[in-house]
Amino acid sequence: xxxxxxxxxxxxFTVFVLAVLLGPILMAPFGASYPDLLQRFAIFGIFAIGFNxxxxxTGYLSFGHAAFLGVGSYSAVWxxxxxxxxVIPALILAVIVSAxxxxxxxxxxxxxxxIYFSILTLAFAEMMYxxxxxxxxxxxxGETGLQVYSDDPQxxxxxNGITTTHLFGIKMNDVxxxxxxxxxxxQFNFGYYFAAIFLILAFYISIRIFRSPFGMMLRAIKSxxxxxxxxxxxxxxxxxxxxxxxxxxxxxxxGLLACMDPLAGAERMQWTASGEVVLMTILGGAGTLLGPVLxxxxxxxxxxxxxxxxxNVLHTWFSFLPDGLENGIVWVLHFFVGKGWHLxxxxxxxxxxIFLPGGLLDGVTRLFNWVKNLxxxxxxxxxxxxxxxxx
Amino acid sequence: MGILEVQNVNKRFGGLQALNNVNLDxxxxxxxxxxxxxxxxxxxxxxxxxxxxxxxxxxVMFQGKPVLGSKPHEINQMGISRVFQTPEIFSxxxxxxxxxxxxxxxRDGSFTLxxxxxxxxxxxxxxxxxxxxxxxxxxxxxxxxxxxxxxxxKRRLEMAMCLSQKPKLLLLDEPTAGxxxxxxxxxxxxxxxxxxxxxxTMVIIEHDMHVVFSLAKKISVLxxxxxxxxxIPDNIKGHPKVREAYLGEAEV
Numbered sequence: 064x065x066x067x068x069x070x071x072x073x074x075x076f077t078v079f080v081l082a083v084l085l086g087p088i089l090m091a092p093f094g095a096s097y098p099d100l101l102q103r104f105a106i107f108g109i110f111a112i113g114f115n116x117x118x119x120x121t122g123y124l125s126f127g128h129a130a131f132l133g134v135g136s137y138s139a140v141w142x143x144x145x146x147x148x149x150v151i152p153a154l155i156l157a158v159i160v161s162a163x164x165x166x167x168x169x170x171x172x173x174x175x176x177x178i179y180f181s182i183l184t185l186a187f188a189e190m191m192y193x194x195x196x197x198x199x200x201x202x203x204x205g206e207t208g209l210q211v212y213s214d215d216p217q218x219x220x221x222x223n224g225i226t227t228t229h230l231f232g233i234k235m236n237d238v239x240x241x242x243x244x245x246x247x248x249x250q251f252n253f254g255y256y257f258a259a260i261f262l263i264l265a266f267y268i269s270i271r272i273f274r275s276p277f278g279m280m281l282r283a284i285k286s287x288x289x290x291x292x293x294x295x296x297x298x299x300x301x302x303x304x305x306x307x308x309x310x311x312x313x314x315x316x317x318g319l320l321a322c323m324d325p326l327a328g329a330e331r332m333q334w335t336a337s338g339e340v341v342l343m344t345i346l347g348g349a350g351t352l353l354g355p356v357l358x359x360x361x362x363x364x365x366x367x368x369x370x371x372x373x374x375n376v377l378h379t380w381f382s383f384l385p386d387g388l389e390n391g392i393v394w395v396l397h398f399f400v401g402k403g404w405h406l407x408x409x410x411x412x413x414x415x416x417i418f419l420p421g422g423l424l425d426g427v428t429r430l431f432n433w434v435k436n437l438x439x440x441x442x443x444x445x446x447x448x449x450x451x452x453x454x
Numbered sequence: 455m456g457i458l459e460v461q462n463v464n465k466r467f468g469g470l471q472a473l474n475n476v477n478l479d480x481x482x483x484x485x486x487x488x489x490x491x492x493x494x495x496x497x498x499x500x501x502x503x504x505x506x507x508x509x510x511x512x513x514v515m516f517q518g519k520p521v522l523g524s525k526p527h528e529i530n531q532m533g534i535s536r537v538f539q540t541p542e543i544f545s546x547x548x549x550x551x552x553x554x555x556x557x558x559x560x561r562d563g564s565f566t567l568x569x570x571x572x573x574x575x576x577x578x579x580x581x582x583x584x585x586x587x588x589x590x591x592x593x594x595x596x597x598x599x600x601x602x603x604x605x606x607x608k609r610r611l612e613m614a615m616c617l618s619q620k621p622k623l624l625l626l627d628e629p630t631a632g633x634x635x636x637x638x639x640x641x642x643x644x645x646x647x648x649x650x651x652x653x654x655t656m657v658i659i660e661h662d663m664h665v666v667f668s669l670a671k672k673i674s675v676l677x678x679x680x681x682x683x684x685x686i687p688d689n690i691k692g693h694p695k696v697r698e699a700y701l702g703e704a705e706v
Contacts, residue, residue, distance in 0.1 A: 276568050287545065290615075292527050294530060294556045295560065
């Protein structure tokens with residue numbers, strides 16, 4: 064990434080904003096332009112950007128970040144239950160509560176670094192996940208998940224209030240424009256654009272943090288914490304600030320998830336969810352600006368697409384082959400699609416980590432440089448082949 | 455009364471008495487060298503001064519204020535900087551950023567959340583860091599990744615990082631170890647120049663007698679955790695105890 068985009072933040076940001084705003088069109092050819100998936104791109108993009116500030120920039124690998132996602136969702140749904148389906152109070156509470164949780168968990172966990180820090184955060188998240196199912200059932204509604212019932216107070220609802228999540232009357236699940244694009248349908252949805260505004264804001268703040276002296280201190284902490292301390296800097300407030308910022312990003316993402324679908328379940332806090340954001344960040348490129356968004360979209364896309372493919376679809380794809388061969392291929396691929404899509408994800412993840420340590424963004428950069436050098440290299444090669452017979 | 459006063463410092467590691475009633479009085483504005491054979495407790499002693507280790511007993515006073523019990527960053531904010539035996543730098547950051555960070559730390563204190571200020575807008579700090587790099591002849595490498603520097607340059611960078619903080623006391627742990635002769639001489643010239651122009655007090659731990667005798671105003675000899683002699687360089691050379699414990703061994 065550095066080779067292409069360094070010192071070019073304005074261009075990067077402009078391209079990013081355009082790509083996000085044109086998301087429904089850009090995603091249409093991939094069959095991904097429907098509200099639910101687009102919203103996931105944006106929301107998990109925010110989650111991963113926030114996680115990257117802690118992991119990519121500061122070097123602290125949190126294995127319990129989904130806890131803040133869950134806390135954000137629960138807070139938002141509680142606002143729906145108590146006030147109304149307006150999303151603004153829901154998001155405000157989600158951010159405040161997740162910040163408080165991050166402050167507490169960060170304060171304790173950041174006493175250690177490295178693997179011990181990871182284990183501490185994992186322990187906190189798992190504890191919250193278990194509590195949500197047991198002791199805290201009055202707050203979390205246990206296994207059913209927290210949702211809005213008709214007999215909830217909803218004090219600000221009024222007589223004929225809107226019964227789905229909305230922003231001052233604009234309904235989140237409304238599709239305001241749809242058309243065919245390259246043979247696939249593109250759907251423009253209010254919920255996506257609402258989340259997209261936060262994604263753009265999150266990305267902007269992330270750029271500012273990366274380029275600020277504060278961000279430089281975080282990178283210094285990742286590089287050599289000893290030297291940071293012997294330079295007269297107290298590393299704890301820095302790491303705690305990074306932890307709270309990324310916790311707030313996660314809480315905001317959780318709140319947005321509830322805004323799109325007013326429902327919160329404890330499985331959002333499970334360790335697999337925490338692991339997923341680690342995968343997203345590493346897959347896209349940890350420590351880069353764009354990588355986490357790329358990784359998040361990539362994983363959510365494959366989750367949506369591969370999990371939908373079943374044996375029947377595979378049979379139609381390979382129907383041109385002779386029967387025996389067709390059945391054989393379908394039998395092999397069967398394990399990689401549908402419920403087995405995690406096998407695909409795992410394989411991809413391993414390939415990326417082994418061959419592209421810098422993540423997908425590293426791959427894009429290499430491809431970019433390769434194409435750029437393609438024209439230049441040829442004359443040199445010709446020269447060298449010509450020269451060799453003479454020697 | 456000196457800028458740094460160490461009294462009766464003891465440190466035990468299990469059965470090993472690493473420091474045994476060490477007393478030291480460093481005069482302001484001078485270069486004070488501590489020499490001694492391997493395992494004499496030199497590095498342990500420095501670690502006690504910067505808060506990395508807590509001595510079992512004894513007191514360390516810097517400008518009349520107690521040092522022991524403070525955290526490393528607090529000790530640094532008092533005006534004590536240290537160059538380590540193996541350079542402690544930010545390998546993944548550029549050379550310029552490496553020097554900018556201590557400049558920030560000196561100006562802004564131990565923590566500021568200035569997340570919305572751009573580095574480009576921090577012109578004053580950048581100029582200061584660039585000037586420091588020019589002073590140590592490393593300006594042409596400003597945009598290099600610090601980890602890619604040669605060993606000698608890493609040391610020079612670390613020294614630049616410490617000096618950019620304008621410390622009152624600079625602790626140097628074998629600043630020329632692993633350097634070529636030419637580099638060593640450059641370092642000696644640099645340190646002498648700094649000492650003469652800025653008057654920074656320096657405590658140097660060193661193996662290389664050439665360095666010690668060219669720089670130090672006063673030398674303390676540490677052997678088996680205890681100070682066995684303390685005098686001006688000329689007298690140390692002929693000191694019988696020192697010959698026995700250290701110089702004799704070094705000449706072998």
